[in-house]
Amino acid sequence: NAGVTQTPKFQVLKTGQSMTLQCAQDMNHNSMYWYRQDPGMGLRLIYYSASEGTTDKGEVPNGYNVSRLNKREFSLRLESAAPSQTSVYFCASSEGTVNEKLFFGSGTQLSVL
Amino acid sequence: GESVGLHLPTLSVQEGDNSIINCAYSNSASDYFIWYKQESGKGPQFIIDIRSNMDKRQGQRVTVLLNKTVKHLSLQIAATQPGDSAVYFCAEYHGGFKTIFGAGTRLFVKA
Numbered sequence: 623n624a625g626v627t628q629t630p631k632f633q634v635l636k637t638g639q640s641m642t643l644q645c646a647q648d649m650n651h652n653s654m655y656w657y658r659q660d661p662g663m664g665l666r667l668i669y670y671s672a673s674e675g676t677t678d679k680g681e682v683p684n685g686y687n688v689s690r691l692n693k694r695e696f697s698l699r700l701e702s703a704a705p706s707q708t709s710v711y712f713c714a715s716s717e718g719t720v721n722e723k724l725f726f727g728s729g730t731q732l733s734v735l
Numbered sequence: 736g737e738s739v740g741l742h743l744p745t746l747s748v749q750e751g752d753n754s755i756i757n758c759a760y761s762n763s764a765s766d767y768f769i770w771y772k773q774e775s776g777k778g779p780q781f782i783i784d785i786r787s788n789m790d791k792r793q794g795q796r797v798t799v800l801l802n803k804t805v806k807h808l809s810l811q812i813a814a815t816q817p818g819d820s821a822v823y824f825c826a827e828y829h830g831g832f833k834t835i836f837g838a839g840t841r842l843f844v845k846a
Contacts, residue, residue, distance in 0.1 A: 664824065664836030672832070712778050722767060722828060726778030
């Protein structure tokens with residue numbers, strides 16, 4: 623049972639480039655999330671999807687877009703990367719429609735030069 | 736404002752000793768608290784949770800204590816092992832999709 627799988631693990635972009643972070647979960651969870659983690663700060667919610675077909679903004683959505691492709695997959699897209707988006711990105715899922723107990727992927731370390 | 740804070744950014748303990756990691760919260764209406772463990776290069780992993788109608792909850796080698804009077808919770812790890820070395824986050828659940836994470840405490844276990 624793989625849980626939550628994220629790709630890629632590492633990525634370096636130049637300012638203005640675009641990319642998509644992929645996430646898939648095999649636990650049949652309803653809700654999925656994208657967080658970013660910056661040094662000295664707690665995890666901050668970028669976007670979430672309470673169920674297939676729905677997405678909503680979190681705390682720091684600017685500069686990002688998401689797609690809930692199906693129940694298993696939730697992708698995060700940076701259309702025009704900026705140095706301020708240098709961070710570690712985590713995808714997570716939860717069983718119900720509220721994010722009480724989260725299951726996280728192993729993260730994507732993104733550097734924007 | 737709402738916040739979840741940690742009293743110490745780092746904690747160093749001797750192998751076999753007990754560890755205590757503290758956390759303060761500011762929203763007295765929060766009804767659910769979670770501790771996560773994050774090992775280097777990995778995502779956070781759920782350890783234990785506690786609801787506001789409880790003062791204490793025990794797991795395997797871990798205990799969470801909640802003091803609602805002073806808005807404080809702690810994570811106690813018994814007989815700390817090298818594998819316990821990690822960053823520990825407390826998280827405060829506000830309802831809906833709003834979980835507020837603390838910055839974390841790094842636990843070092845000395846052999």
